[in-house]
Amino acid sequence: MRFWKVQAAGNDFILFDRRCEPEEDWAALAPRLCNRHTGVGSDGLLILLPSARADYRVRMFNPDGSEDFCGNGLRGVGRYLHAAGIFAGDTLSLETFSGERRLRYLPRPGGAPEITVNMGAPVWNAAAIPARAPADPVIGVPLQVAGVELTVTSLSTGTAHTVIFTEELPEDALFFAASPAIEHHPWFPERTSVLWCRVEAPDRLRLRIWERGVGETLACGTGVCAAAAAARHHGLAGDSVRVFCPGGEFEVTREGEALWLRGPAEIVFSGTLAPALLRGELAG
Known part of the structure; x- marks a missing residue:
C-alpha cells in the first residue's frame, strides 16, 4: 500500500490517497502504523477519499485509533494535492469529520504556495x-x-x-x-x-x-x-x-466569525508498506 509522509511544523502524518481504492479498517491500522518503533511513525493517519459534496473527503485517525479533525492534517493534504498535480486551483473544499472546510493557496515567488485553511468558528457551548x-x-x-x-x-x-x-x-x-x-x-x-x-x-x-x-x-x-x-x-x-x-x-x-490558520506544510517522503506490517505481524 503506497503512502506519503507529510508534516506541518513537526505535526507529522501518514497520508493514503484512496480516491480510487476501497476503504480499510483505519481505526485498527492506526496504532500499528503510527508506532514510531515498529511502524512508520506519526501523529496520525490521513485518508484522502472522494466526496459527493466537496472536492475531496479527508478522514483523520489518531494513534489510538480514534477518528478526529486536524487543521494541520488538512494543510498536509492540500500540499500533497498541489505537489502531485491533482489540484491546481486557488481554493479547495474538503469534507471532514467536523464539516466542510476550505483551503486557500497563496502563491510564493520561487516556492511552493502557502496553504491556509478555514477552521470555522470556535464553539463555546x-x-x-x-x-x-x-x-x-x-x-x-x-x-x-x-x-x-x-x-x-x-x-x-x-x-x-x-x-x-x-x-x-x-x-x-x-x-x-x-x-x-x-x-x-x-x-x-x-x-x-x-x-x-x-x-x-x-x-x-x-x-x-x-x-x-x-x-x-x-x-x-x-x-x-x-x-x-x-x-x-x-x-x-x-x-x-x-x-x-x-x-x-x-x-x-x-x-x-471564522478562524483562518496559516503555516508550513511539506511532503517528507513516500513509500510502500510491507504486507506483514498491514497484517500486524511486525507489531511489537
Missing part, C-alpha cells in the same frame, strides 16, 4: 464540546487535577481543547502529570486536548501541547486556533496573532 463542567460556557473555571488547581477554558475548534494560561510554560513534572489527567477528566466524556499557553504580547502566543489520543506533540492546528480564540475571548489577544509551537510558527486570523 459545553454540550457541543462536549464538556460536563459546573459552568457553561467553560471559561476561566477552576479545576483540581494532579494536586494543583488550574484555571481552564474549554472550547471546540472542530475537536475539544482546554486552554490554560500561564506566565511560564510548565516543566515536565507538571505537564506530564496534569495534561493526561485533564484529558481523561470526567468533565470531558470524549476527552480533551490540553493547551498550555503563554501570552508574550497581544499578537504573540507560545504553546506546549498535549493532544488527546496522542500525547505531547510539536504542533496542533486546531489547538493553535483554540488558543488564539481563547486569548481573544479573555481580552489577551486581537484578531490576528502569531502562535509559536515547538515545531514552528503559525498565524491565526479572524475573518467574521
Whole structure:
C-alpha cells in the first residue's frame, strides 16, 4: 500500500490517497502504523477519499485509533494535492469529520504556495464540546487535577481543547502529570486536548501541547486556533496573532466569525508498506 509522509511544523502524518481504492479498517491500522518503533511513525493517519459534496473527503485517525479533525492534517493534504498535480486551483473544499472546510493557496515567488485553511468558528457551548463542567460556557473555571488547581477554558475548534494560561510554560513534572489527567477528566466524556499557553504580547502566543489520543506533540492546528480564540475571548489577544509551537510558527486570523490558520506544510517522503506490517505481524 503506497503512502506519503507529510508534516506541518513537526505535526507529522501518514497520508493514503484512496480516491480510487476501497476503504480499510483505519481505526485498527492506526496504532500499528503510527508506532514510531515498529511502524512508520506519526501523529496520525490521513485518508484522502472522494466526496459527493466537496472536492475531496479527508478522514483523520489518531494513534489510538480514534477518528478526529486536524487543521494541520488538512494543510498536509492540500500540499500533497498541489505537489502531485491533482489540484491546481486557488481554493479547495474538503469534507471532514467536523464539516466542510476550505483551503486557500497563496502563491510564493520561487516556492511552493502557502496553504491556509478555514477552521470555522470556535464553539463555546459545553454540550457541543462536549464538556460536563459546573459552568457553561467553560471559561476561566477552576479545576483540581494532579494536586494543583488550574484555571481552564474549554472550547471546540472542530475537536475539544482546554486552554490554560500561564506566565511560564510548565516543566515536565507538571505537564506530564496534569495534561493526561485533564484529558481523561470526567468533565470531558470524549476527552480533551490540553493547551498550555503563554501570552508574550497581544499578537504573540507560545504553546506546549498535549493532544488527546496522542500525547505531547510539536504542533496542533486546531489547538493553535483554540488558543488564539481563547486569548481573544479573555481580552489577551486581537484578531490576528502569531502562535509559536515547538515545531514552528503559525498565524491565526479572524475573518467574521471564522478562524483562518496559516503555516508550513511539506511532503517528507513516500513509500510502500510491507504486507506483514498491514497484517500486524511486525507489531511489537
